Amino acid sequence: MIKKIDLIWGKLLGGLMGIAAVYIALIMLAIVYSSGFRYLGLYYTPTTIPFIEYGFIYILFLGSPYLIRNRGHVYIEMLTAALGESQRRIISRLICLLAGCLCLTWSWYSGLLCLDRLSDIMAYDELRAQWDIPLWVSTIPFPIGFLLMAIEFIRFIFTSEPMHTGLAGIASDRIELEETKRDLEGLS
DSSP states (O other): OHHHHHHHHHHHHHHHHHHHHHHHHHHHHHHHHHHHHHHHTOOOOTTHHHHHHHHHHHHHHHHHHHHHHTTOSOOOOHHHHHSOHHHHHHHHHHHHHHHHHHHHHHHHHHHHHHHHHHHOTTOBOGGGGGGTOBTHHHHTHHHHHHHHHHHHHHHHHHSSSOSOOSOOOSTHHHHHHHHHHHHHHHHO
């Protein structure tokens, strides 16, 4: 049952990443459209500007949970790679616990902000007043995205394979890693 839930959850996150990827393509087209028409002196729809600007927020929060799940986000592995297997597992889980707690905290406070903006139906983005965009549009991805990221970080606490695998860098980084390991072993 747990594997089935995990499979469905993974597909959901993959779907959100797919939406983010499509949005990136649409942003690219919107930039080409608005820039090209402006260059040619033709009329273009100025609503492409908020579409692009808000898109960056949505892309970030739609795609981040998937990247965490697949270890595709940016994180530093040098320290955990220099540790022994049992130490690496402990440190990795502590890092995931801290990251999960931070994401839950951000989810909570951004959720309060979003609820505040949802409750005020007359609150509009002042910078984009000509388009009557409600303020909640810019904040709704925050609590959802941070919550999904928190779930993914916390999931790594309980999986058999920790987030940090101990495989840091390539080529010259591997040499540096081996030297760091020797130095750490010398301190013990």
